[in-house]
Each structure stands twice: as C-alpha cells, then as structure tokens.
Amino acid sequence: MSGAAYLTDYSGLAASLPGLDLPWLQGFRQQALQVFGVSGFPGNREEEWRYTNLSALNKTLFAPSASQTVDEDWLNQYRLDDASSVVLVNGQFSASLSRLQDLSGQVSVSSLKQALQDRPAWLESRLGQAVTSAEHNLVAFNNAWFADGVVIEAAANQQLAKPLQILHVVTQTDALSATRNLVVLNEQAEAEVIETFVGSVDSYFTASVNECLLGNNAGLTLYKVQLEAEKAQHFGGTYVKQGRDSRFNHHNFALGSGLARSDIHSDLDTAAECSLNGLFVASKRQHIDNHTRINHLKPHGISREFYKGVLDNKARGVFQGRVVVAEDAQRTDSEMNNRNLLLSADAEVDTKPQLEIYADDVKCSHGVTVGQLEEKSVFYLQSRGLDEEAARNILTFAFANEMVDKVENAELKALLLKELLERFPAISL
Amino acid sequence: MLSIKNLHVTINDKPILKGLTLDINPGEVHAIMGPNGAGKSTLSHVLSGKAGYTVTEGSVMYNGKDLLELAPEIRAREGVFLAFQYPVEIPGVSNIYLLKAALNAMRKHQGLPEVDAMDFLTIVKSKVKLLQMDEKFLYRAVNEGFSGGEKKRNEILQAAILEPKLCILDETDSGLDIDALRIVSEGVNSLRNAERSFLMITHYQRLLDYIKPDVVHVLADGKIVKSGGPELALELEERGYSWLEGQAA
DSSP: OTTTTHHHHHHHHHGGGGGGTTTHHHHHHHHHHHHHHHHHHHTSGGGTTTTTOHHHHHHHHEEEOOOOOOOOOHHHTOOOOSSSSEEETOOOOOEEEEEOOOOOOEEEEEHHHHHHOOOHHHHTTTTSSSOTTOOOHHHHHHHHOOOBBBEEEOOOBBSSSSSSEEEEEEESTTEEEEEEEEEEOOOOEEEEEEEEEESSSSSSEEEEEEEEEEOOTTTEEEEEEEEEOTTTTEEEEEEEEEETTOOOEEEEEEOSSSSEEEEEEEEEOOOOEEEEEEEEEOOTTEEEEEEEEEOOOOOTOOOOOOOEEEEEEOOOEEEEEEEEETTTTTTTTTEEEEEEEEEEEEEEEEEEEEEEEOSSSOOOEEEEEEEOHHHHHHHHHHHTTOOHHHHHHHHHHHHHHHHTTOOOHHHHHHHHHHHHHHOOOOOOO | EEEEEEEEOOOOOTTEEEEEEEEEEEOOOEEEEEOOTSHHHHHHHHHHHHHHHHEEEEEETTTTTEEEEEEOHHHHTTTTEEEEEOOOOEEEHHHHHHHHHHHHHHHHHHTOOOOOHHHHHHHHHHHHHHOOOOTTHHHHHTTTOHHHHHHHHHHHHHHHHHOSSSEEEETTTTTOOOHHHHHHHHHHHHHHOSEEEEEEEEEHHHHHHHOOSSSEEETTEEEEEEEEHHHHHHHHHHHHHHHHHHHOO
C-alpha cells in the first residue's frame, strides 16, 4: 500500500515527536494517522492529484534526521540581511542559526516545540483551524509527522518591525523535513514573511504546512521561494483564514525541486482581499504543481490571481486555480489569469482554472494562455545584433520577470533576479 | 557597398523576386517605389535575414561579403539596419535595455569594449532629443503601447544609436502624419553622410520631399523596371505605376 513503509516507521519515531504529554495533540496525530492509513499518499485517481504522481515517495523511505549540520557560507547566500530569521534544519528549529533579536515586545516568534511547552492551550484552539486531515493525505501526513516549525503571533495593531524569513534547510540525504507553521495576526496586525526552501543534498522530502489566521483588517504578505534541490520532493501547503477587511498577498516562486506541489488556499470573510501571484520555472524532468483555492464566503471580497509558468525540456507544470463564490458572497470581484510559456516541444503544462459561482451579483473573470516565444520577436532582437540564444533568453527572462517585478522587498527581488538570470542568462533588465 | 545581382526569391515555392539587380554606393540614398505585391518588403526581409524566404538564384554582396551567408545578428553587427514596417512590441524589455544590449553586441563584434554607462546615457539622450521623443520612452517596454508614429520614431532612434552602414527603411513613412513625417525625416537626414547608405522603401512620393534620394527605382513584379533621379518619383506620382508594369513582363 502507498505509504505503508512510513506507517511502519512511525511507531518507532512517534516518541521523538513533540507534544507527547498533550492528549489533544496525540488525538490530533492519531486521527491524522488513521486518515493517512486508509490510502497513503494521494494518487492520480483523485481529481486534485490527476497530474501529479507521488510514487517517488514510496520508492524511498524518507525519514527524520536529527542532524543540525549546515554549511553556513552556503546557507548565507539565501539569507536576507534586513530580516529576522528562523532557520529550520532538517525540520528542526536551530536556535543558533536563527536571528530573532529585532522583534518588538508584542510580536512573538518561537519554535513550535517551544510553543507547545509554553502555551499548549493557545495552540490547541488554533492548530487545525485553517486545514484538516480531510483536505488530502499530504496534510494528514503532515498532521501526524510534523516535528517542529515556527509559531508567529502579532498582537492587535502590531507590525513586525522587519520581514521574517523562515529558512527551510535540508542537509541530509533522504531526510524527511516535516514542519508545521502557524501565523496568527490579530486584529489590524501586519507582517511580511518569506519562506525559503533549500537543500544542500539532492534527495529528500519536504512536507510543510502553514496555517495563517488573519484577524479583522490584518495584513499578511507571504513569499514562498522554493529553491529545493534537483531531486527533492516538495509539498508546501498554505491555508489561510481571512477575517473581515483583511489582506493576504502571496507570491509563490517555484523554481526548484524534482517534484513540487504547492497548495495555497484562502477563505475570505467580508471585504477581504486576496492576491496570489506565482511563477513556476521548470526544466529537465522537473514537475511543478500549483494548486490554489480562493473561497469567497462573504460579500465584497476581492481576489486577484496571476500565475506564470515557463517550461523547458521535458518539464511539466500544473496550474489548478479554483475560485468559489458562495451564495452569500455578493459583490465579489475576482480575476484569475494563468499564462504559460513552453520552450520545448516536450514540455507540458496542464492548466485548469475553475470558477464556481453561487451568487448572482459578482464580477469574475479568468483567462489562460499557453504559447511559445514569438518568432517575430526573436527576429527583431536578432536584427538588432543579439544572437538567437541571447534573444530567446531575454524574451523568456522578460516573461518571467514580470512576476519578480511585483516583489516589493528589494533584497528578495535581487535574490530572485539572480536565480532567474542563472536560468536565462541575459543582461539584467 | 551593396551589390544585388539577379536575385530570385520564393516564399513557399511562390516566386516573389524575379531577377532583381541593384547597386548602392557608399553615401547614396536609393528609394524603391512600387505597387503593392511588387516584392518591396520581401527585399528588405531577405537583406536582413528573416526566415521563410528561399533565394533560388542570384547574389547579394555587402562590403565584399556574401550577405546571404550571414546570420541576421551578424548582418546587424556588420552594419545592416532594418527599420521595420511593423516594429515588434517586446513586453518586459525596456527600450534602453535593448539599445544598450544592441550597441554592446555591435561593439564586441568590432573588438571594442562595452560602452561606459554614463557615455551611453549621454549619447542616448542626445538622440532622443534629436527625434523629439520624451525620455520616458527609454524606460518603457520596446514599442509596447506606442502609437504608430512613436514606433517609427523609435526605429530611427535605434538607427541613430547603432550608426549602421546600410540603413533599410521599410515603409517608415506609412502611417505618419505630416508632423511625425517631418521629425522622422529630419532624424534620417541627420544620419546621412558620405559613408552611410540608405535604401528607402515607400509607397508615397511625399517621403521623398523630405529625404532627397540620389536614385529612384521602380519595383514591379519582382524586378526593377525603371531607375532614374528624383524626378522619376514625381512622374510616378502623376502617372501611377500601370504604364511601367507592362515592362516587367
């Protein structure tokens, strides 16, 4: 059965997972384990997993690693200087690598392990609020297996003084990094969080879940920078509950891994705004799946979604964007757009925008394009003296750069530009 | 500088140019006029190296080199510039970026170092002024959202910065109002010198009031059917092309 080896392995590692003394958490994990035990990892027969094959997870048993060894010089190239940071090494919080000295008194950032010791009751009423094991079996897997993570809380009206970077780092071959993060912004609080996923070895499995609970009029900007190693298996889900008038801006840069799946789901209360931007760039045999869901539950919500994909060689990209407008959600204003560039005949993209509208007074649109570079544009650049390869790189870079341009954090933007230019060597625009 | 001999070109096996011969010396301005479908744009495309055209016969020598053997970008670096009839919009690539990349590609080809950033800006700004363009155009995406006249001006701006040896203007006057035509023509005239040659393709005699050609050719049915001085353009204006088309047969 899919996932059987993991279930066998679980009995041995359960004792090492945090929260053994918390009956509610044991119940939470047991329930998740049962769900996972029924069918293991999601399979292609499930509609939401039609395009993404997780069989690699069954071929190797990815197991937790206690190692905290990191080459700091290597890691520093991904660090943002003007940010606080939490570093999770092989799924475990590293106090020595994290930098949390710049936080104001009313903002708390701690490891999940620490939070389970310090305020278990507070966690009990929040963990599992934005997503449950019923979502799909990778969430169930995370619910049962998470070993650590970050808990962020900003009190009402507080702002994080600096962006907070969460560095997910894997340094051991075939390691499992299962992390659970919770971001709670109380009323009118604001934060900017950057998640960076990197690995110094080739093969490993990241399974990370974020739950974000946004109070009324709160604002969260969350960047996901997925630069996982070439053979890494990556699952990263972000599940958001947006209070009235809250704002959630997500930027998903999926540039790495062998296989990656992102979930970005948000539930919007009255007049909440949700903006989802994404760029996925894949080549060789990479597979990058992006699954978004925007639930307009109440009136006057606004959502803007814009995803771009660039696929080369035999790479495959998936965009599944679902917008649901509930019967109550009158005056919803929603736009969804997905544009894809295929650079080779063997590259593939499966794009599936879905609008489900149950209200009658709404403004909703969606659009999808799949195309190649325009030959007339390539020729135009050649006629100005640029060779064909440079012309193609410039045009591809320009296509992708539109998403990087939306990044407001200058340091992060520079880092992303560098990553793009490595893939499409052109003089920086 | 440019010597086209008995050029035959087909598109999808359909003959378009049928034995075109043309010689342009350094510093000369040649105008090519002719009815629609005569092969005017095909000539400009073949000279600049656009794909989709098959040369079945004839030769094109440019400064002692077989032009048809060169990749489009090498032709450009060797000094052949095509001002497009329909300039292409390139979203996400700024004008100034393209100008700099193009200039440096050319300089590299000539064994020169990359242009200094400050010098480059000085050059560009002076040319922008010459073409009475707003400096903001430099930072906008290439031709994106430009009006027809702005696109044509932008082509001449590129020529002014790249300083080609042979400048092919493919219907640069089409779609321009009289003010824009004057500005574009002044830009072109400022580029004229004893070394630089021009091949102007146009429908309209009006352009030649602003840019005085040395030679006017009539292209009909894939061949040059008549050549003469500027007075030929006036005659064409009066009489049309029909009296010449018979001669191509």
